Each structure stands twice: as structure tokens, then as C-alpha cells.
Amino acid sequence: MAKLNDDRLGRTLDALADNVDEVLNLIGRRVIERYGIEIGELHWDLTHVAFTGQYAEQDADHPEVKRSRTPDKKMVRQVRAGLWLTDDGAIPIRAIGFDGTAADVACVEPALVHLNAIRAQLPQHTNPLVVGDSKLMSDTNARAFIERGMRFVCPHPKDSRTKALLAQPDEATYSPLAYRPQRQKTNDSRYLSIDTTRSCKELTLRALYVLSLDDQAACRGQRAKQLKRAEIEIAKLNGGVGQHTKTRELLERKAESILTKRRVRELITLTITNEDRPQAVIECSTDAITAAERLDGRYMLVSNDHQLTPDELFAAYKRQHAIESRFSDYKGPIEVRPVFLKSNRRIATLTALTAIISLALLIYSLIERQVRHGLAALAESERHLLNQRIGRATGRKILDQLSDLTAARPRDGPPQPFKLTEPRAVQQLLLTLLM
Numbered sequence: 001m002a003k004l005n006d007d008r009l010g011r012t013l014d015a016l017a018d019n020v021d022e023v024l025n026l027i028g029r030r031v032i033e034r035y036g037i038e039i040g041e042l043h044w045d046l047t048h049v050a051f052t053g054q055y056a057e058q059d060a061d062h063p064e065v066k067r068s069r070t071p072d073k074k075m076v077r078q079v080r081a082g083l084w085l086t087d088d089g090a091i092p093i094r095a096i097g098f099d100g101t102a103a104d105v106a107c108v109e110p111a112l113v114h115l116n117a118i119r120a121q122l123p124q125h126t127n128p129l130v131v132g133d134s135k136l137m138s139d140t141n142a143r144a145f146i147e148r149g150m151r152f153v154c155p156h157p158k159d160s161r162t163k164a165l166l167a168q169p170d171e172a173t174y175s176p177l178a179y180r181p182q183r184q185k186t187n188d189s190r191y192l193s194i195d196t197t198r199s200c201k202e203l204t205l206r207a208l209y210v211l212s213l214d215d216q217a218a219c220r221g222q223r224a225k226q227l228k229r230a231e232i233e234i235a236k237l238n239g240g241v242g243q244h245t246k247t248r249e250l251l252e253r254k255a256e257s258i259l260t261k262r263r264v265r266e267l268i269t270l271t272i273t274n275e276d277r278p279q280a281v282i283e284c285s286t287d288a289i290t291a292a293e294r295l296d297g298r299y300m301l302v303s304n305d306h307q308l309t310p311d312e313l314f315a316a317y318k319r320q321h322a323i324e325s326r327f328s329d330y331k332g333p334i335e336v337r338p339v340f341l342k343s344n345r346r347i348a349t350l351t352a353l354t355a356i357i358s359l360a361l362l363i364y365s366l367i368e369r370q371v372r373h374g375l376a377a378l379a380e381s382e383r384h385l386l387n388q389r390i391g392r393a394t395g396r397k398i399l400d401q402l403s404d405l406t407a408a409r410p411r412d413g414p415p416q417p418f419k420l421t422e423p424r425a426v427q428q429l430l431l432t433l434l435m
């Protein structure tokens with residue numbers, strides 16, 4: 001291991017760089033065939049991988065490290081990482097790297113090209129349903145799916161036209177959906193829908209209006225809380241006029257800042273009195289609050305699939321959380337150590353969930369799937385033992401249980417293969433399931 005330094009690793013990555021797509025496509029296809037993984041439903045999303053240091057000269061044939069904003073609004077040097085994930089076992093069959101400034105919506109069509117390279121080599125072509133977030137949606141991407149004979153479902157971005165459409169139907173016109181979250185204790189429906197269509201230029205897409213009653217209650221509770229906080233902060237601001245706030249203009253700026261910070265500016269009318277000691281007076285707009293409440297908990301799913309039922313389409317969308325879990329695995333249990341890389345050519349094969357690290361995530365996911373699929377064949381006592389030791393079988397818990405396994409071979413006599421030394425009962429069960 002002492003010889004596995006950054007330079008040696010880097011030279012290995014250089015050798016892999018020119019063939020990385022071919023290697024990853026081959027491995028993805030072999031995994032699907034070997035383990036019988038269904039690809040009828042796939043999930044797509046992007047994350048980012050941050051870097052430090054300067055990359056003045058970069059190879060344009062590989063993802064480039066560029067400064068861009070992360071989801072938490074920080075500017076960092078990064079590359080983007082896209083992942084194709086199966087619904088069957090949440091297996092990452094293909095990872096793809098993009099420039100650090102690549103927009104999510106612009107990455108979809110190149111990702112479909114890589115996916116098609118895997119699908120074309122499979123014995124039976126499938127028409128997978130691709131699930132994504134709102135950044136999957138564009139007219140160009142919708143046409144790309146249709147041209148490739150693939151289906152998709154994703155939320156429509158909440159632009160002004162979409163908001164106007166969502167605000168129109170009365171709540172009574174929505175029909176209940178069968179979906180029930182695991183955390184839900186009651187059997188009543190908390191999701192409602194309206195199944196209709198939406199025109200996007202020359203395309204007619206299916207539109208599923210969704211109303212989440214839990215999200216609706218949360219939005220209204222949060223709005224009431226923010227209005228109350230704004231009222232308290234404005235009263236405190238008025239009390240400081242003359243001491244901390246000297247002019248009417250400064251008072252107005254501070255009041256505007258409070259309303260903007262609390263995200264209630266559009267719901268409130270602000271007036272500054274013209275007295276010797278000016279005061280900020282706020283009044284809630286009933287019409288504005290009513291209009292905001294019409295959108296609480298409402299969003300629109302769009303799809304080019306007209307065969308699935310609303311329940312099937314919505315349930316597929318709700319499984320999108322699995323890809324976020326895999327991103328968490330990549331940035332957590334996989335535990336990638338810091339490596340010094342002097343070119344983005346090497347970055348293309350080490351990070352962004354491509355090549356080596358994406359393969360580690362693939363193996364991690366297969367271990368999890370293999371154990372879960374094998375649980376049904378165990379005796380009740382064996383399942384009880386596993387449940388006591390690891391609970392829900394996740395890759396991290398499985399590997400934690402196996403982390404202290406040791407292997408040895410006798411020193412005397414002819415050479416013999418290594419053998420495991422007295423694995424515990426739970427370890428023996430896990431090894432049996434993984435064989």
C-alpha cells in the first residue's frame with residue numbers, strides 16, 4: 001500500500017481517461033445482466049464535487065473545474081456529477097461528469113446519449129420511465145425523450161403561467177391518490193390530484209396537478225409565523241426611531257429589509273407616517289394572502305406517459321428520494337480520501353461519481369440489494385438476529401458488521417489459501433447472503 005501514492009494513482013487514471021465511457025458502459029450493462037436488475041424506472045439527478053487549488057490549463061475533452069454556485073448559495077470550484085439510478089435496488093448503473101458551470105437542464109440530453117449506449121447492448125430494449133426534478137423539464141429535453149422512445153415524469157418549474165394554472169381549480173375538484181408515506185399513521189389520503197394535459201409549443205404533455213394537504217398546512221403555518229415575526233420586528237424598529245434610526249428614508253429601508261427577509265413583502269402594505277417621529281405602519285393584504293393560499297401545497301407533474309394511472313405516476317415521482325440517499329452515501333460512507341490531482345483529465349476519472357468512485361458506489365449498492373433480496377429465504381430466527389444487529393439493511397450497517405473480519409492461513413506445511421477466522425453468527429449470515 002505504501003507504493004499506492006497520488007502519482008501512481010494519477011498515472012493509472014491517465015490510462016483510464018481515454019476509455020472511461022466505454023468501461024463504465026460495459027460495467028453498467030454487465031451489472032444489469034448479471035444481477036437481473038430491472039431498468040423500467042430510472043432516476044436522474046446532479047450533485048457537485050468541490051475542489052481547491054488552481055486549474056489554469058484544462059483539457060477541454062474532460063469535465064472542467066470551474067467556479068459556480070452550489071445549492072446552498074456558496075461559490076466554489078467544482079465539477080458536476082450526474083447519476084443514473086435504478087428503482088430496483090437503487091443501483092447507480094452509470095455516472096457522468098460535467099463542467100462545474102453546466103446547467104442541470106443542459107445535462108439531460110448528453111446523459112440520455114450515455115444511457116442509450118447501455119440500452120442498445122441489452123438483449124431486450126425497454127422503454128424506461130425517467131424520474132427527475134424540475135430541472136429535467138424543457139421543450140428540448142421533452143423532445144429528446146420522445147425521439148429516443150423514452151418516458152419521463154418531473155415537476156414543472158413554477159413559472160408565472162404554471163402558478164396561474166395551479167391556482168384555478170377548487171380544492172373540491174381534486175381526487176384522492178392512493179399513495180401513503182411510511183410516516184403516516186392514519187389511512188386518509190393526504191395527496192390529491194387532477195389528471196389533465198398541458199401544451200408545450202407543439203407537444204401535448206400529460207399534466208398531473210398535485211395538492212399535498214400536509215404541505216398546505218405547513219405553508220400556512222409558516223406564513224402566519226413569518227407575518228407575526230415581521231410585526232414584532234417592525235414594532236421594535238419603530239421603538240428605535242430617533243435613537244437608532246435617524247431619518248424617514250432609513251426607517252423605510254430597514255422596514256423593507258425586514259419584510260423581504262421574512263418573505264412577506266408581497267403580502268403587506270407598508271406606510272411610513274409623516275410625523276416628527278416617523279413610524280412604519282404595516283397592513284396585511286387579504287387579497288394577497290388569499291392568492292398565496294391558493295398555491296399552498298400545489299405543484300404540477302408533467303410527463304409524456306399517457307398509460308400509467310395517476311397513482312402509478314405519482315408513486316414513481318415520490319421514489320426520487322432514493323437518488324439523494326445515494327449522493328449521501330457517496331459523500332459519507334464511501335469515505336473518499338483527499339487526493340492531489342494536477343489536471344482535470346484525472347478528475348474526469350476519479351471524481352464526479354465516474355470511474356473508480358462510481359464503481360465503489362455501485363458495489364456498495366449491490367451489497368445492500370443482495371442482502372435485502374436474500375432476507376426472505378432466511379429462517380425466522382435468522383431474520384430476527386439480523387434485525388437485532390443491523391435493523392434496516394443498509395450498505396453502511398452491513399459493512400460495519402463485516403469490518404472486523406480477519407483471515408489467516410497456517411504457517412507450517414504447504415501453502416494454503418486464506419480462511420476466515422471464526423466469523424460471528426451475524427457475519428456468517430451476511431456472508432451467506434452475499435455469496
